[in-house]
Amino acid sequence: xxxxxxxxxxxxxxxxxxxxxxxxxxxxxxxxxxxxxxxxxxxxxxxxxxxxxxxxxxxxxxxxxxxxxxxxxxxxxxxxxxxxxxxxxxxxxxxxxxxxxxxxxxxxxxxxxxxxxxxxxxxxxxxxxxxxxxxxxxxxxxxxxxxxxxxxxxxxxxxxxxxxxxxxxxxxxxxxxxxxxxxxxxxxxxxxxxxxxxxxxxxxxxxxxxxxxxxxxxxxxxxxxxxxxxxxxxxxxxxxxxxxxxxxxxxxxxxxxxxxxxxxxxxxxxxxxxxxxxxxxxxxxxxxxxxxxxxxxxxxxxxxxxxxxxxxxxxxxxx
Amino acid sequence: xxxxxxxxxxxxxxxxxxxxxxxxxxxxxxxxxxxxxxxxxxxxxxxxxxxxxxxxxxxxxxxxxxxxxxxxxxxxxxxxxxxxxxxxxxxxxxxxxxxxxxxxxxxxxxxxxxxxxxxxxxxxxxxxxxxxxxxxxxxxxxxxxxxxxxxxxxxxxxxxxxxxxxxxxxxxxxxxxxxxxxxxxxxxxxxxxxxxxxxxxxxxxxxxxxxxxxxxxxxxxxxxxxxxxxxxxxxxxxxxxxxxxxxxxxxxxxxxxxxxxxxxxxxxxxxxxxxxxxxxxxxxxxxxxxxxxxxxxxxxxxxxxxxxxxxxxxxxxxxxxxxxxxxxxxxxxxxxxxxxxxxxxxxxxxxxxxxxxxxxxxxxxxxxxxxxxxxxxxxxxxxxxxxxxxxxxxxxxxxxxxxxxxxxxxxxxxxxxxxxxxxxxxxxxxxxxxxxxxxxxxxxxxxxxxxxxxxxxxxxxxxxxxxxxxxxxxxxxxxxxxxxxxxxxxxxxxxxxxxxxxxxxxxxxxxxxxxxxxxxxxxxxxxxxxxxxxxxxxxxxxxxxxxxxxxxxxxxxxxxxxxxxxxxxx
Numbered sequence: 001x002x003x004x005x006x007x008x009x010x011x012x013x014x015x016x017x018x019x020x021x022x023x024x025x026x027x028x029x030x031x032x033x034x035x036x037x038x039x040x041x042x043x044x045x046x047x048x049x050x051x052x053x054x055x056x057x058x059x060x061x062x063x064x065x066x067x068x069x070x071x072x073x074x075x076x077x078x079x080x081x082x083x084x085x086x087x088x089x090x091x092x093x094x095x096x097x098x099x100x101x102x103x104x105x106x107x108x109x110x111x112x113x114x115x116x117x118x119x120x121x122x123x124x125x126x127x128x129x130x131x132x133x134x135x136x137x138x139x140x141x142x143x144x145x146x147x148x149x150x151x152x153x154x155x156x157x158x159x160x161x162x163x164x165x166x167x168x169x170x171x172x173x174x175x176x177x178x179x180x181x182x183x184x185x186x187x188x189x190x191x192x193x194x195x196x197x198x199x200x201x202x203x204x205x206x207x208x209x210x211x212x213x214x215x216x217x218x219x220x221x222x223x224x225x226x227x228x229x230x231x232x233x234x235x236x237x238x239x240x241x242x243x244x245x246x247x248x249x250x251x252x253x254x255x256x257x258x259x260x261x262x263x264x265x266x267x268x269x270x271x272x273x274x275x276x277x278x279x280x281x282x283x284x285x286x287x288x289x290x291x292x293x294x295x296x297x298x299x300x301x302x303x304x305x306x307x308x309x310x311x312x313x314x315x316x317x318x319x
Numbered sequence: 320x321x322x323x324x325x326x327x328x329x330x331x332x333x334x335x336x337x338x339x340x341x342x343x344x345x346x347x348x349x350x351x352x353x354x355x356x357x358x359x360x361x362x363x364x365x366x367x368x369x370x371x372x373x374x375x376x377x378x379x380x381x382x383x384x385x386x387x388x389x390x391x392x393x394x395x396x397x398x399x400x401x402x403x404x405x406x407x408x409x410x411x412x413x414x415x416x417x418x419x420x421x422x423x424x425x426x427x428x429x430x431x432x433x434x435x436x437x438x439x440x441x442x443x444x445x446x447x448x449x450x451x452x453x454x455x456x457x458x459x460x461x462x463x464x465x466x467x468x469x470x471x472x473x474x475x476x477x478x479x480x481x482x483x484x485x486x487x488x489x490x491x492x493x494x495x496x497x498x499x500x501x502x503x504x505x506x507x508x509x510x511x512x513x514x515x516x517x518x519x520x521x522x523x524x525x526x527x528x529x530x531x532x533x534x535x536x537x538x539x540x541x542x543x544x545x546x547x548x549x550x551x552x553x554x555x556x557x558x559x560x561x562x563x564x565x566x567x568x569x570x571x572x573x574x575x576x577x578x579x580x581x582x583x584x585x586x587x588x589x590x591x592x593x594x595x596x597x598x599x600x601x602x603x604x605x606x607x608x609x610x611x612x613x614x615x616x617x618x619x620x621x622x623x624x625x626x627x628x629x630x631x632x633x634x635x636x637x638x639x640x641x642x643x644x645x646x647x648x649x650x651x652x653x654x655x656x657x658x659x660x661x662x663x664x665x666x667x668x669x670x671x672x673x674x675x676x677x678x679x680x681x682x683x684x685x686x687x688x689x690x691x692x693x694x695x696x697x698x699x700x701x702x703x704x705x706x707x708x709x710x711x712x713x714x715x716x717x718x719x720x721x722x723x724x725x726x727x728x729x730x731x732x733x734x735x736x737x738x739x740x741x742x743x744x745x746x747x748x749x750x751x752x753x754x755x756x757x758x759x760x761x762x763x764x765x766x767x768x769x770x771x772x773x774x775x776x777x778x779x780x781x782x783x784x785x786x787x788x789x790x791x792x793x794x795x796x797x798x799x800x801x802x803x804x805x806x807x808x809x810x811x812x813x814x815x816x817x818x819x820x821x822x823x824x825x826x827x828x829x830x831x832x833x834x835x836x837x838x839x840x841x842x843x844x845x846x847x848x849x850x851x852x853x854x855x856x857x858x859x860x861x862x863x864x865x866x867x868x869x870x871x872x873x874x875x876x877x878x879x880x881x882x883x884x885x886x887x888x889x
Contacts, residue, residue, distance in 0.1 A: 145728055
């Protein structure tokens, strides 16, 4: 079957040669799909099924294109990629970031700089290493277009990787970003030696905050109770291999945010986006104490102990 | 007159045809509508039967739902229509269970045909040409037929010509109308919108459009006659049956497919608050994507161009009813307002008289055309990608090169378009002088009534005054800020605002309000201007809520923020 598929189906393209990009490429290749992976500076050699290129134009041969570059670069890379694409291409990003002070979701950026409209965001507990190894799991794709959902399932989803879907694209994108942020907090709290109950309180209140922020952007609260929100956070608390946890732990150990990010060897969106979210929600009048504290912590303006104290000292109210 | 009225009221009124009018090759598509009408209805029946009749369960559900919804509606309606149709639906409900699939398909065919006949409009070239000859008197003729002879004797033809101004890429739209199908998607403030727009299209050499008009509009016999014979199709918003909505969609899709330029109000209903629409339903406008895709599947590659537009009035005919309705928060409940100014002849006369005395009462501004996927269009009518390269719009409705019709996909495109339009509306809104003066006065009212909720504030009639001098000064400042917004491409200045001195702007606004509205909006009591009717003031200023903060000086920011917050209750 896989042989047959690889000849009939168009290749799957991946923009970005980071860990996540390779995880997606490995998964699609394992399912018998030809893959074209674009990377500015390829780190890994091509394989039989994964063709590595530095020419964005080559990706136009694919139908489904995953965008797995840090959010700050998406505008520039996608803009160049867009010159080769048309309305038939399906774009799916995996970023845990929101762009600029207006916190624009990546789907909006992709829509603006490319001619593509069939766009989606892949979120949930999908982690690069687990993808590469083919561990069972699941994810959620937020899209308004059924063919995007089907294409992602076709490329990644098998009995071991269940791909759910929702049309609440905004909800998924905000959830992805805020869970990224909370994952750093989880890594931090665990390294500080907090108990399960504290972790549960922080996670639950953090998710309530995330849902409020999401709703203020036009997302749906329910999305945060699903795979994109709680599902993703549970995987972080259970201790998957996402790099955010390591960054949190290093912060707890007294490392500066910049060093911690460097050591993690991955781009951590949460560090950059926390302050912008905190400022934005303050302007919008949304209650988001945890985000504000995390932003302060990531700026190195509060110590690890100070952070825990500040968290626990907050006034208790109705849930 | 009453005999004529009765004759006109028995819809659909048509002028008998002995010899069908000749249609020339360069004539707009709509000229041949009447000869196509039976075929369009046949197609409509075919299409709906094909989508609903194939699956037994789906068919049974569609008929059941339609019959139940209609019985519910007609039983409470108890009018002439109910007398005729209620029994039919009840009988259908009783028999439905025992019918065979073939019989049910027959019942569906009959139902769809009946609905289609009720919906489908009419286009009489003779009525169209006659109407045209009457231009520029036609608006007055429609609005106040009994007044027309007096007006002509007294002042010659009313100066409708200068009353409605057109702005935007009109030459390009004329070109595009030749090669593709235009789908106009304007803002909606008044029942006069479609009439004013129809008049303007003809004056500017743009083709006539077909559009769905609420059945309640057809209750005014004169308007009914014109609408019916000038391409409007009837939409009965009281009908809740899903089947009816499907038939409507299929009808509007068929019209676009066949190249009839169309008009839809994406806001769905008139803006109750007076604000520029921010939440669009799009509804029938969404059929533009389907029509484009369907044509491709038949091998017909006719482009569809979406044309956003704003319709801006210095005075709104129905302002009083609309803002009352909004304040009651009953916008949704009273979806159809049956007893507004539009149905009252004396209000129409008053309005028309007032309009004629104004220099410029309405500005219709067309925005840049887009393809149904939100891409801009170049001079040759081709879609443009963000890179500036041309792009084939067919790729959006194709997979692996093969075009298809896909309702879920097209709904996705429609939602995307619905999210794009508000920003376009906002920057293409033409600010009228009455709105700016209302805004400055209302901002003063807000500043003078701190900490009071909206409803408390609206009760403060005749209590708050602003010195005329200060009003003039603030209007001048706000106008300057608006100019800055205009040069940044974010707003548009309308007539009077552009060239008049602030003092003149204020005087013209106060005089425009006098005489038409039954309530006094603001009264000059030297040296002050007293706010008499906060509701109307709110209505007119609401058009500017999106600009409130940008128009405020340092002292007015707090009040402006509160005004900007009004959008939350919209």
